[in-house]
Amino acid sequence: MKRILTIIILLVISGPILFSQNKEIKNIFEKYEKNKSVESVYLSPFLMAMAGKFTNDAEGKEWISAIEEMRILTVEMHGKNSGNVELVKQIKGEFDNLFGRYKFERALRVKDGDELVEMYVLKEDKGLILFLNDSPDEFSVIVMFGSISDKILKAVMKGGVKFN
């Protein structure tokens, strides 16, 4: 009985530790989303499920069903927003720090001209796919939280992540 109670208590305590990288990412988003130079969007599990109903594409439906939550953060860098370079540097630094501390895999790095897209994956039941899109006119971070399987990765790699 004591053993069972100990296990239960350890599970309760370890739960937050296991999912802490997800929590840290959300904290970064929450830290910067209120910044005036930042545009951000949070799509809840409910809205993701609704989006799935309106997707005609079978592959699209599949990835949407696996993704529980989506967060996007964008910093404009062109014109009057060219002064946001420091802000972008700060956000990049936060994520680099995160990648170093947790078991993220850099699955993809695509550079086309001045635009760079990097894809990081945490392939778990409570995993995530993270995109860093860096271009002269804007910097975006896109995170999809959910059950990340090979099938989902395949859909993502084919550019199948769409809402319509």
Added chain:
Amino acid sequence: MKKNITKEIGELLEKYFSGETTLKEERQLREYFSKIEDDGSDPQIRGYKDMFGYFSDESDKVCLKEILLKETDTVKAGKKAHIIAPRYFTWGLSAAAILVAGIFLFSPGTKQTFEFRSNGKKIHDQTQAMNFASEKMNRVNKMISGIGSNNRVFNIITKTNNSLAPLAKMNKALSQNKG
């Protein structure tokens, strides 16, 4: 004060020693011999007095013992109940604490269905939020799906490093599955 054993008491005594007396009759004997005067003239009286006095004590003791035993059982039962109850109570309290902790820790909080912010302000427009998300994703999709069709980038990679053969296989697989 009586000094002699009466005939009636004598008969009761005979019944008593035969084990045939009722409780009422035994009580009668006890009361009789507790009141009878013992001046030493009749040794039987002293004997019976002592006997019924002893039995009276014993019966009181027995009664008391029975009461005590009953009380002890009740107390024990009560204690047992208390022993059990605290154990279950502790378990219940632990389970409740774990449940509350779990809800608190794993609760998704009171986040809305969507949240869209621009220039630090909340925009309560779901369509705009979805369009924003779609636009950003399409930008990434364009870059990623360009791996297969953008031979310029891909060819540069394969020329510089032959160990990227698995990448070629992956690209082939993706190109084949493109509908």
